[in-house]
Amino acid sequence: MPIDFSDNSSSIYSRPLDAAKHETSANTLPNIPSIGLSVPEINILDHQISMARGSTMALEMTRSRLQLCKGQINIPHADLRRQKLRQKAQQERENEFYRDCFRMFRQLIITIMESTQNLVLQYHFHPGKGPVKDPRLIRTIILLRVALDKSRAEETEAEKQLKQQWGVPSPLSSASGWL
Template sequence: MASGSTMALETTRPRLRKSKIQPEMSVSELKAERMQQHRQQGLENDFYCKCFESFHQLVSTTMDATQSLALQYHFNPENSPSGDPRLIRAIVSLRVALDKSRAEETGAEQEWKQQWKVSSVRQSSLRWL
C-alpha cells in the first residue's frame, strides 16, 4: 500500500480468511467484541489526549518564558541577561516544564504499553513527543 493510504480492516487478507473459516458470531458475541474494541479505542484516545495536553502545556510555558525575555530585552536592551533574575526564573521555569513534560510522557507511554501488553523493558529509541 502507498504511504498514507488507508484500507478497511475487514478487507485485509488475514481478516477475510478468518471470517471464512470461523463460524458466524452470535449477536451477544459480536456485541462483546465490539464493546472490547470500544474500550481499547477509549484507552488509546486517553493516551493521545495525555500526550497532547503535556505537549500543549510545554508549548504554553515556553511561549510565556520567551515573551517575557523578549519584552525585557526590547524595553531594556542595555541590560545583560546573564545576571538577570527574570532570565534565571525563565530558565528554571522552562527546565521545570521540560522535566514535567518528560515525566508525563513516560507515564503515558507506560500506561499505553500496559494496556496493550507491550513489554516496557525494551526501551524504544523513538520518543513520543
C-alpha cells in the first residue's frame, strides 16, 4: 500500500499518540517496540515569551504546535513569505541570545581553568607554602569573583534585551539561572 503524503497520519508529529500507524505486511518488517518521543524542553524564558504571545524554536517544535501547523489551510504565497521572514528575524534574535550566553559561559570557564592552573602550578613550585593569607590565592579568589559577577551582569542584560524584543515585562529582580 503506497503512502499518501497528503495524509496527515503519515507523520508521527501529526497524529495522536493512540492513532494507528500505516499498515505494513508482517513479512516486510520485524516487530520492533516503539521508542517514546521526547518532548523538547521548555525553559522559563521560553514560557515567558510564550505568555507574551511570542514563540521560540523549542515552542515551535512541541507536538501540539506541529500538529496545528499541519492542519492549517494553505495560505497565500505573499502572506507565507512575510510570515517566514518574520520568523527568520525572530530566530536570528533568539540565536544571538543563545550565542551570547554561550560566549559568556565559555569566558567564565576559561577564567576558571586559568585560575586553577595557576594555583596548581604555584603549589607544584612552592609545596611548603600554605594557602593562608597567600596573595596569589587571594588574587585568584578576587579574579574568580569578578568574572562571576561580570558573567551574571552580562547574562541579565542579554536576557533583558531578549525580553524587550519579545515585549515580555521584566520583573524588578530577575532570577538568573543560565550559568
